[in-house]
Amino acid sequence: MIDSSISEAGRRLRSGEVTALSLLKTALDTAGRTEAQLHAFLTLDTEGARQAAAQADADFADGIDLGPLHGIPVALKDNMCTRGVETTAASQILAGYLPPYDATVVTRLRSGGAVVVGKTNLDEFAMGSSTENSAYGTTYNPWDLTRVPGGSSGGSAASVAAGSSLAAFGSDTGGSIRQPASLCGVVGMKPTYGTVSRYGLIAFASSLDQIGPFTRTVEDSALALQAIWGHDPHDATSYAGDYPDPTNGLGRGVEGLRIGLVSELSGEGFEPAVETATGAMVASLESAGAEVSEVSLPTFDIALSAYYLIAPAEASSNLARFDGIRYGLRVDGSTTEELMSRTRAEGFGPEVTRRILLGTYSLSAGYYDAFYGQAQRVRAAIQEDFARAYQQVDVLVSPTSPTVAFEAGARTADPLAMYLSDICTIPSNLSGHPAISVPIGLDDAGLPIGFQVMAPALGEEVMYQAAAEVEHLAGFSISPTAIEGAL
Amino acid sequence: MPIEIDIAHVARLARLALDEGELESYRAQLGVILEHAARVQSLEIEPEVEAAHPLGFANAFREDVLRPSLDRDEVLAQAPSAVDGYFLAPPALESE
């Protein structure tokens, strides 16, 4: 595996100690040894990656420097469109689909010289918290192959943990970056809504989706974020104003920083090991000079309910385009309606079908106001709750996930239990605020525990400031060991 | 309070050809999820309150300028069925 951070690999690339091709070879070799057990990737673009790495080496020889990700092997969740490279969103309905264009994030990564290794596995259309909803098979957790990596960006999280990429990109709609990062012992970050273009990201819930990075370190996370964010004229929700410098707060410590521990994100449903580790980290932060207080955000108790009305409603509309007419799977029928209905029933897996039905119902005549309409009002109330909290504190903290990685199959029969996996992460999606998960230790069974730092809109600088201190205090730099002889 | 769901109607609206067994199983699951989701109704909020983009901006427009369209062959290569430069679908019928 690649035993270094992006910043370290970047130094070695520029000093000539390593080449982009050798970094890529290490990544591909790691994938070769681990994929049979992990199944982090849906597609490896070996040839495209080789060309990009060779180009990066030529660039360095010519003194061209395209930035921190230049020559770095990265992976992309398979819901980001890559021109001419199969993009399926882990759905049968997009089997074999070759997009005619690149997502803006992909364009930015390529123009920043990143070497795209391949497309990672996910819950179908990013709907799930375990990567078990992929139409192409489950991804497993590199810390324990009987367990899930979390989801929906489980493939990206597992790849970075296993070292088959130095950074991977995922999408976070209700926690789909932070929760798998937590379960896989890596850093996962969801930026402020509107700062990373969604153009070319296959939409799940447009008002919640946001692309963000998985990395091994907090500094790498800030570097990877800088490579992809910024205004995009192809996304009308993209922010056109000034962006903070996420690296500014790194190493600044937490002296005098006001940190609020969210009281609603504890207690019932939270594993003791998670609560203990969280409490210990909060104590350490206080010792490091932070002003720690407990903050109550009462609307968090109904955030999950609001989320499971809003996200499926948007999804039911976003996924209407998969109808067997212009691309993807077609199951024939004697009329257009029959063709569409058969194609969709055949092409979508059970979780996607469930959410489409749920969303269609909550938007339909007679139910809209009590369900979708009310959920939107709750969302506004959550935004107000956050605003009140941020008058008292600079950042909010909590566990990222109430539990460590759970056994594969444990929650598949109970959708509601699965949905509860995202209880800590969902509020930041509803508010559109940035949040990051940083690994802080292992439980007794050797499974990683993540710690979440939340900040106000465009508060990435203070968020990274706190996250870097969390990383420093935790001293977590352990690699997963589940794969015999592989890592 | 059990929530009434005309699941066949919902499936028809969503264009999902599900059989009786599937419909019944989804109806039951939706019932459980919606009962949990109905907790949003516990909060009393003014009806005008609306969630907004966290950065609260408006007027994201484009200028009225042309950008290149896609190559038709590349587009139609992804189509399940195409003929003479058109996508091909079965007849619509009035029920559409």
Added chain:
Amino acid sequence: MSWEPVIGIEVHVELMTNSKMFCGCAVAFGAEPNTRTCPTCLGLPGALPVPNKVAIESIMSIGLALNCQVSPRSVFHRKNYFYADLPKNYQISQFDVPVCHDGYLDVEVDGETRRVGIERAHMEEDTGKSMHLGAGGRIHAAEGTLLDFNRSGVPLVEIVSRPDIRGAVESRAYAQQLRSVVAELGVSDARLEEGSIRFDANVSIRPEGEELLGTKVEIKNMNSFRSLERAVDFEIGRQIDLVESGGLVVQETRHWDEEAGVTHSMRTKEGSSDYRYFTEPDLVPMVMDEEWVDEVRGRLPELPADRRRRYEQQGLDRQGAGVLSGMDAELRAIYEEAVRSGAPAKAAATWLTGEVIGWARKHKVESSALLLDGAGLAELIEMVDEGLVSSSAAKEVLDGVLSGGGAPGVVAKDHDLLQMKDRDALEAAVDQVVAAHPGAVEGFRQGEEKVVGFLVGQVMKATQGKADPRAVNQILRAKLSE
């Protein structure tokens, strides 16, 4: 019992922007199928919409021209329904906060002004085009639907009237008036044949004097003003017959069959009307502040109603002002310039709406190609007023001008059409006629007034029509009374 028809009209107008509503593909008619498409207008996975600013300003212009309020804040919604020519299976449209609302349009019907309320004008996107093939159709692959997405995403403005229209003729007048406003604004080519403007009508009836509205029927597929009038007329009659024979009108959509001259029920679609509208999460709100609205207002061209008022102030009667204000811009420009050059408004309008248009029609010449300018028209009118040409000769002068003979003065001289203004020459001519017709002169002295006309005629004949008949008359009377 006597019945009152109640009609509301929905109009869809395709804007002629350069690019589509939410993407940079060209708005173009007649292109090869599926050559004006991109990820956004094809609804490819991951694609996003970004609204065209000019389209938004165009709908603001339409709203302002229809005396609407422009909403200070407006949002897009998704209207969800599955259809093969709707690539995303939802249409980006507007629901409860349209860009424009609460306006009106004054419509002339039988010389009376009727004010039709405009409920709203909202922005949306057009669908692609389906071509339904029967078995044995153009394509041997048997029956099916061919889909072309070139039209998908073309900006569309939907204008919804209040149910203020009271008959078929009025429906037609409203539609025509609305079309001329939109065409005048230059935001759409508003051609019925190309479908760039489309009309649907909601028709109901109620007993005369009743306030409550009856059950409405939506009628579609009228592709000319005439078919709109016929369809509304038919539908009113159908509903009256139905109700009078004890039936009930059912709420439904009916299709106008142009050939048969009847409306047919389109089979009602189960559950199809549940569009599940919700705010389009891919877009942010639009804020139309006063400054922006004023800027758009400042760019509006003069509209027919305002123009008509101005013409009346210039001295035209109501009807003349109405006719002229509805004419081509080129013809109006001739009028405006003639008036600026000093011609009386009424004369200028009369010439234009009579002789000039008549000539253009007869010779099949477009108004833009007419060889007459305002200065020329003013000159011609002045020549008539000063008696330099007779009114019949003036028509010949106009023909000469329009045929490329040059300015009116030049044409009159070249064709020898100027009236004899020389007093001595006229007197000599009169003397000759008097001498040649002693009987008539005697008759006049006996009190036979009508011989004056005969004698004037003789003078005109002798001068080959070039004499000013008024002058001849005056000289003749003086001589006879001597």
